[in-house]
Amino acid sequence: MAKNAEETRFELQKARMLKAAAKCFNQKGYSGTSLRNVADVLGLTDAALYYYVRNKEELVYLCYVRAADLGREALERAAAEGENGMDIMLRYFRYHIEMMVGDRGPIAIMSEIPSLEAAHRDEVLELSRQHSTNFEAVLETGIRDGSIADCNVRMTGNAIMGSINWIPKWYHGDTEMGRKLVTEFPEILARGLSAKPSID
Amino acid sequence: MAKNAEETRFELQKARMLKAAAKCFNQKGYSGTSLRNVADVLGLTDAALYYYVRNKEELVYLCYVRAADLGREALERAAAEGENGMDIMLRYFRYHIEMMVGDRGPIAIMSEIPSLEAAHRDEVLELSRQHSTNFEAVLETGIRDGSIADCNVRMTGNAIMGSINWIPKWYHGDTEMGRKLVTEFPEILARGLSAKPSID
DNA sequence: GTATCATTTTAATCCAGATTAAAATTATTA
DNA sequence: TAATAATTTTAATCTGGATTAAAATGATAC
Numbered sequence: 001m002a003k004n005a006e007e008t009r010f011e012l013q014k015a016r017m018l019k020a021a022a023k024c025f026n027q028k029g030y031s032g033t034s035l036r037n038v039a040d041v042l043g044l045t046d047a048a049l050y051y052y053v054r055n056k057e058e059l060v061y062l063c064y065v066r067a068a069d070l071g072r073e074a075l076e077r078a079a080a081e082g083e084n085g086m087d088i089m090l091r092y093f094r095y096h097i098e099m100m101v102g103d104r105g106p107i108a109i110m111s112e113i114p115s116l117e118a119a120h121r122d123e124v125l126e127l128s129r130q131h132s133t134n135f136e137a138v139l140e141t142g143i144r145d146g147s148i149a150d151c152n153v154r155m156t157g158n159a160i161m162g163s164i165n166w167i168p169k170w171y172h173g174d175t176e177m178g179r180k181l182v183t184e185f186p187e188i189l190a191r192g193l194s195a196k197p198s199i200d
Numbered sequence: 201m202a203k204n205a206e207e208t209r210f211e212l213q214k215a216r217m218l219k220a221a222a223k224c225f226n227q228k229g230y231s232g233t234s235l236r237n238v239a240d241v242l243g244l245t246d247a248a249l250y251y252y253v254r255n256k257e258e259l260v261y262l263c264y265v266r267a268a269d270l271g272r273e274a275l276e277r278a279a280a281e282g283e284n285g286m287d288i289m290l291r292y293f294r295y296h297i298e299m300m301v302g303d304r305g306p307i308a309i310m311s312e313i314p315s316l317e318a319a320h321r322d323e324v325l326e327l328s329r330q331h332s333t334n335f336e337a338v339l340e341t342g343i344r345d346g347s348i349a350d351c352n353v354r355m356t357g358n359a360i361m362g363s364i365n366w367i368p369k370w371y372h373g374d375t376e377m378g379r380k381l382v383t384e385f386p387e388i389l390a391r392g393l394s395a396k397p398s399i400d
Numbered sequence: 401g402t403a404t405c406a407t408t409t410t411a412a413t414c415c416a417g418a419t420t421a422a423a424a425t426t427a428t429t430a
Numbered sequence: 431t432a433a434t435a436a437t438t439t440t441a442a443t444c445t446g447g448a449t450t451a452a453a454a455t456g457a458t459a460c
Contacts, residue, residue, distance in 0.1 A: 184352055
């Protein structure tokens with residue numbers, strides 16, 4: 001039986017490796033995690049990782065591409081399902097956070113982009129920039145359709161993305177906190193965006 | 201004439217070094233910046249840095265302590281001057297951001313706390329925890345005095361601190377952007393906190 | 401102006417952790 | 431089952447950048 005690319009043992013193991021690496025990098029930082037650390041999580045030897053990636057730089061690079069992909073996926077799904085700007089936002093927050101705290105997490109914090117080699121750095125920066133642009137576009141949609149209050153989209157976008165990107169710094173897998181994150185964090189972020197007057 | 205501790209050549213140079221290091225660490229990450237990089241900013245040789253710190257770990261540690269100190273200073277000043285919870289918040293946002301983008305900046309992002317040696321790590325974590333607690337206390341003050349809407353203070357605090365801590369990731373010294381940051385960012389953060397209904 | 405202290409450099413060493421090559425093991429195919 | 435391919439390990443090497451010691455330079459005091 002033919003397996004598609006993501007079902008081969010190789011691809012499954014590689015995916016496991018990226019998650020393990022993201023976890024280590026988020027917790028111990030880039031310099032603080034050795035390939036040995038990542039290998040330990042997987043029950044492998046550090047040298048075995050080289051069967052999947054050329055070097056440590058590529059491991060980080062792939063973690064970041066994955067992070068960008070998951071962020072894009074969350075935003076695209078939200079945009080496809082949402083009714084208006086604010087609705088898309090709320091969905092995006094939820095989908096993205098669900099990924100972070102759920103089975104597909106953790107998602108690597110892109111703290112070390114400048115350490116990537118030129119081509120990789122440029123690519124990740126472009127993905128990152130693209131996500132910001134798409135996010136700002138949703139803000140503008142919301143402002144136009146009246147669901148989101150008028151605001152400086154660039155700065156508001158940076159503020160919100162900062163809140164989200166920082167989550168792995170203080171969330172470390174506590175299930176109860178994960179539940180609250182999914183239900184309450186989106187509201188907190190959206191609260192400042194609402195165009196509707198809040199009634200006491 | 202007697203000079204106080206912060207006016208000696210030694211202390212001035214050390215302070216310059218911490219700023220240079222914070223700038224490098226924020227831009228290139230911990231692993232991405234060598235002592236050579238930091239020394240270059242100062243027009244010194246890497247070995248010269250050892251006259252001021254025992255090793256690279258201590259350099260990071262001191263950057264983090266400084267970051268914590270400046271954050272505390274901003275919050276204390278805000279608390280001393282503010283009229284109510286919301287007013288304290290707005291002042292804190294402004295004071296803290298002014299430090300980041302002004303002469304006292306940049307302020308190091310605490311991305312590598314886990315890489316610190318045990319005693320330093322514990323101390324920085326404690327400072328960090330203390331700041332969070334103080335911040336949450338202001339939120340609670342505001343909720344009690346009616347200036348801030350009722351909210352989950354722990355999570356709201358994490359959201360806001362994330363926004364602030366992330367600033368150095370995208371702000372790199374553009375003066376015009378710095379001005380906007382000081383004037384507009386506090387409003388953006390405060391918007392979601394307001395207990396007052398927003399009127400169109 | 402000399403002695404003393406402060407600061408920086410030069411020129412090595414050192415080392416954790418990345419990387420590699422070859423061998424060993426495990427899975428797959430026919 | 432034998433043969434081949436995929437995966438992992440063992441056991442080295444390699445290396446950038448941290449660290450150190452001693453010498454050189456610069457400042458300050460007397």
